[in-house]
Amino acid sequence: MPIQLSTSVVHLPDLISDLGLILATAAIAVLIFKLLKQPLVLGYLVAGFLAGSEFDFFPTVKDMNSVSVWAEIGVIFLLFSLGLEFSFKKLMKVGGTASITALTQIIGMVGLGYLVGYWMGWGKMNSLFLGVILSISSTTIILKTFDELGVKAQKFAGNVIGALIVQDILAILMMVLLSTVAVSQQFSGSELLQSVLKLIFFLIIWFTAGIFFIPTILKKAKHLLTDEMLLIVSLALCLLMVLFAANVGFSPALGAFIMGSIIAETTQAEHIEHLVKPVKDLFGAVFFVSVGMLIDPEMLVKYAIPVGILTVVVIFGQSFLSTIGTLLSGQPLKQSVQTGMSLSQIGEFSFIIATLGMTLKVTSDFLYPTVVAVSAITTFTTPFMVKFSTPFSAYIEKQLPKKWAKRIERYSANTQAIRSESNWRIVLRAYLIHVVIHSAIIVSIIVLSSTYVLPLLNGSKFAHIIAAFITLIIISPFLYALSLRRVAIEQVNELLKVRKYRGPIIMMVFLRAILTLVLFGFLLNVFFSPGIALVALVFCLVLFWLFPKKLTARYYKIEERFIKNLNARELAKAKRSRSDLTPWDGHMASFDVARESNIAGKTLEELRLREKLGINLAYIKRGDVVINIPSRNERIFPGDEISVIGTDGQLKELKVFLDQNETDAKPEIKEPDIVLRQIDLKNQEFIGKSIRESNLREKTNGLVVGIERNGKRYLNPESNMILSDGDILWIVGDKKLLNELTHN
Structure with missing residues (x-):
């Protein structure tokens, strides 16, 4: 009986076939671009164009909705990875140069981009998004260019990287503001201010709570976490923060970035970053390919003139404004020009912001492919801009009037001279940070308690009293710290010696006490009527007066845990760095x-x-x-x-x-298992033999890096050098084997 072969075809879901097509096309494209020594981002864009519906000579993705979901996941993991590489401490170390450069560039380019878009008749919303899109340089493209040209060790490169860090933070802020504007469809100053204050409030809460809890949890569970479990836990934390951010009205990308920056302060940050990288690369590739799918050749031909105009605006506008910003920060002319010309492109963040506009359905269809085209062109021009920045800066120095050049030099020198901070500025900043952080913590705990704790106790006769008492116990250490905790003690003591500073310092202490009472009243007003709140206020003040030591001990315990978690990564490195050999x-x-x-x-x-x-x-x-x-x-x-x-x-x-x-x-x-050890050569087994014949490398799993003989020292001795009685050897090798050799 002949064998019958089944002719039925297994139906493969479009999601799987589309993902296979995307990755296969991306793999081929990036290999070609790697051989051509071009940025891989461009390869992904080309792959997207080939797999998109606008290219008829290649298989096409069937379900764009699924691809959009994959792309959104890609944005989330891209921002999560960016957060892992970012540190709030790193931002504090960036300094004024990078901050002034980034602020000048972004403010100037947002305004310039808006005016150009409005001049071309694109409308207010398109023009606003265009201005933000053109203001953000590409971290990926710049770092790749610096690597290829070998200029990363130069001083201007540090200014550029610092400016990119500030840009990334400001880009997150602008995404939040754009979302607010897109929803309201109007430029309301009060709404924008409210959004900024809301963002600052949630950033403080997320960061302080995250640093307090997450490093502790990861540390205690370290012995239980395999690589697989650590990856799952990290991604779960990322997506939970994404969910929280979305629920309070922020971009999911913001939540991913915040969680990444929190984990970046833990001792396992490098390990987690290594584990997450393949996931980020996979979904990031899908995101960039999805960007390429939206390239419409007919649209690009139609908008060729705007693409050309915007390319010129980006290259010259970014270069000029960044140069001016760097000059304002006090850098010399040469470094300012080098910094400015290096920042003359747009990239991955511009795609994300353009995607936001499409998702919110507030931008026109032509904006996205136009931005992609401008990004592709400026990506190709970036290496040339960096390469020619040095000779161009020399040319400008020659052409500038001597009077101008001297003024720039004098301004740079004076700026460098006044960068040391006064005690008064240190005290003001310390007081401001102290008040803002503790106020945000207190308000958030009160709001959470009234939202979640009080409803759980609604069946009880004393629900409000119990909820208020629980809340008071939790916030009491922070109320104490807000009103009585001493800040910048050394600087305050110095300022109190000067009469003109005594009044302002006493006023700041008084304002802290008033703010504490206001927040205390807010707590009582949430749970009680005004009359009962007044009685409860007096009662609680008595309790605060009776138990100051317990409140102090509780607060310092909380503060110690927070600071320990915040500095855990640096402490771990310092612990490994001690060596007396x-x-x-x-x-x-x-x-x-x-x-x-x-x-x-x-x-x-x-x-x-x-x-x-x-x-x-x-x-x-x-x-x-x-x-x-x-x-x-x-x-x-x-x-x-x-x-x-x-x-x-x-x-x-x-x-x-x-x-x-x-x-x-x-x-x-x-590393504790391998040490550098000094050994007096008294063992007759080695005397008279060469280093190679003595088999010291095999016996110690190490290397002879130095010999001292009759007062003369030989670093990196040759392997044929004969060992003599009385030689002192320095050997780097296995600690246990070296101990055995020493005792034999």
Whole structure:
């Protein structure tokens, strides 16, 4: 009987077939663009165009709604990863230069973009979105360009990266404001102010609560969390914050960014970032491909003139405004021009903001493909702008009138001289931060209690009393801190010695006490009538007077936990950095290999670090794996931590070499399982043999990095050097094996 083959066809959901088409097209496109040494973002855009409905000679995505969902997930994980790389401390360290540069650029470009859009007849809402879209430079494109041109170690590059950090924060803020404007369809100053205050309030609450709870939870559960579980927990936290942000009226992307920035302060931030990267890359690729799908050739031909105009506006407007901002911050003319010309493009954040406009249905169909076209052109021009910024700055210096050049130099020098902060500014900032944070915490606890705790007790006769009492117990430490906690003690004591500052400081203390009473009254008014609230206020003030020590102890315990969690990452690094093993002026130091470092993928033999710089490689840490005393055939991978031994001068040269290859250094880090040990050679087994014949490398799983003989010192001795009685050896190797060798 012949065998009958089934002719039925299994139906494959469009979601699966579309995702397969997107990823296959993206893979081919990015490989081609990698070979052409072009930004991968452009490859994704081309892949999207090929898979979109506007290109007839290629399979087309069937269900665009599903792709839109995937793309929105991509935005969420892109912002989550950006948050993991970001730190609020990093923003505080950016300083005035980057902040002034970014603010000048964004304010100027928003206004310029709005005027250009309105001049072209695009309407108020299109013009507003256009201005915001044109104001944000591309972090991805700039970092890639710096890497390819090898300029990341130059001083202006630090200004550019700092400005990008500030831009990312301001972009998040502008997304919130655009959402508010889009909903109300009008430019109401009161509504915008309300949105800003609401955003600041929730940022404070999310950050303080997140830093207090999340690092503690991750630390206590560390022994239970495998890589798989840690990835799931991290993504779950991200999506929970996305849900919270959406429920209070903010962009989901904002929630993802905030959670990423909270996790960035934990000791497991690098590990989580490594685990999340494949997820981010996958969904990020889908997002950029979905952007490319919206490219309409007919629309681009129709709007070719606006594309050209906007390209010129971006290149020259961004360059000019960023240069002016950098000059205003007090930087020299050359660095200002280099900074300005480096920021002359738009990229991934512009796509996200354009997507927001389409999602809210407040922008026209032509805006999105126009923005994509401008981004593609400015991506190609960015390397040339960076490359020619140095000769162009020299040309401007020659052409400027000498009087102007001297004024710029004098202004830069004066600005650098007055950057030290006075005690009065330190006190003002400390008081403002203290009042804002504690007020936000108190108000949020009261609102949460009235919203969730009080309804649970509605069946009880004393529901309001119980709810108010619970709330009071929770906020009492913060009320104490708001009214009585001393802030900037040293600076305040110095200022009190000067008569003109005594009155203002006493007034600030008095205002804190008044604010505490107002918040206290707000609590009682939420749960009681005004008459009962007055009686309860007197009663609570008596309690505060009777139990000050307990309130103080509770607050300091909470504050200690918060500060410990906030500084946990730095404390962990500092703990690993202590080392007292230094042969002569040589010591151990550790470096992190960046993801796109030029040395990644090369063997130690190819790098020839010992021959070129005189340093020795002690170990390579790759995730949880440590490769002690790696062989010459061992390769360096992105994300590796390499520990080396050398003198201060040698390590300085190594840092310069690595900085040119996008690598960040951390001083003085020592792995506990591998040590640098001094050994007096008294063992007759080794005397008279060469270093190679002695098998010291095999016996210690280490390396002889120095020999002292008759007062002379030899760093990095050759393997054929004969060992003599009385030699002092410095060996880096396995701690246990070195101990055994010493005791034998």
